[in-house]
Amino acid sequence: xxxxxxxxxxxxxxxxxxxxxxxxxxxxxxxxxxxxxxxxxxxxxxxxxxxxxxxxxxxxxxxxxxxxxxxxxxxxxxxxxxxxxxxxxxxxxxxxxxxxxxxxxxxxxxxxxx
Amino acid sequence: xxxxxxxxxxxxxxxxxxxxxxxxxxxxxxxxxxxxxxxxxxxxxxxxxxxxxxxxxxxxxxxxxxxxxxxxxxxxxxxxxxxxxxxxxxxxxxxxxxxxxxxxxxxxxxxxx
Numbered sequence: 061x062x063x064x065x066x067x068x069x070x071x072x073x074x075x076x077x078x079x080x081x082x083x084x085x086x087x088x089x090x091x092x093x094x095x096x097x098x099x100x101x102x103x104x105x106x107x108x109x110x111x112x113x114x115x116x117x118x119x120x121x122x123x124x125x126x127x128x129x130x131x132x133x134x135x136x137x138x139x140x141x142x143x144x145x146x147x148x149x150x151x152x153x154x155x156x157x158x159x160x161x162x163x164x165x166x167x168x169x170x171x172x173x174x
Numbered sequence: 175x176x177x178x179x180x181x182x183x184x185x186x187x188x189x190x191x192x193x194x195x196x197x198x199x200x201x202x203x204x205x206x207x208x209x210x211x212x213x214x215x216x217x218x219x220x221x222x223x224x225x226x227x228x229x230x231x232x233x234x235x236x237x238x239x240x241x242x243x244x245x246x247x248x249x250x251x252x253x254x255x256x257x258x259x260x261x262x263x264x265x266x267x268x269x270x271x272x273x274x275x276x277x278x279x280x281x282x283x284x285x286x287x
Contacts, residue, residue, distance in 0.1 A: 064217075091273055093273070093275075102277055102278075102279050102280070103263070103265075103277040104277075105274055105275060108273055108274070110273075115273075116273075116274060151217060151218070153218075155273070161205065161206055161208075161223075161267050161273055161275075162208065162220055162223045163208070163220070163273075163275060164220060165210075165217040165218040165219075165220075166217055167216060167217040168216075168217050170215075
């Protein structure tokens with residue numbers, strides 16, 4: 061299996077622009093998670109889905125952030141409009157329902173908002 | 175609110191040394207605990223997962239223990255190698271938090287040849 065796939069790996073944009081991050085979970089995994097990692101706050105859960113349905117979005121910082129999972133093999137995290145404080149590494153992770161919550165992470169997208 | 179603390183924040187050891195990384199959590203009502211490794215600029219690699227009913231898990235030179243009642247876990251690395259240099263993170267899932275992982279800030283390990 062190719063593991064969790066994220067794109068792009070690096071994104072540089074200007075303040076005010078829309079940013080879309082993409083994730084393909086491991087095939088057969090029915091949970092998908094979006095995390096953000098910064099030096100100041102460490103790793104934080106933003107939102108997670110079960111069977112394509114958002115379960116917990118309490119970590120989404122503002123209305124500027126939105127996430128969708130239109131099918132079992134694809135999810136997006138969108139920031140509109142982006143701000144410099146959104147600069148971080150965004151990770152996607154997935155897990156199998158029967159795997160005691162062992163989560164497998166993608167390589168991350170490093171976002172820089174100028 | 176669950177808080178996870180890792181000590182030390184950074185550790186530098188000579189090759190071949192056995193070492194222990196510490197993780198503590200404030201709420202002992204956890205479902206499981208997971209140790210990860212993160213290399214610079216890379217994602218997280220799952221190393222070991224311990225269920226709340228277990229006391230330890232082993233994988234190769236790694237051994238993770240869990241004392242749920244005292245809110246502590248340790249990751250023991252035997253015969254350390256330069257390739258073990260990375261940041262090690264522990265994360266817990268509370269019994270009532272569904273699938274939410276709460277992470278510690280990590281221990282940055284450097285193994286010197």
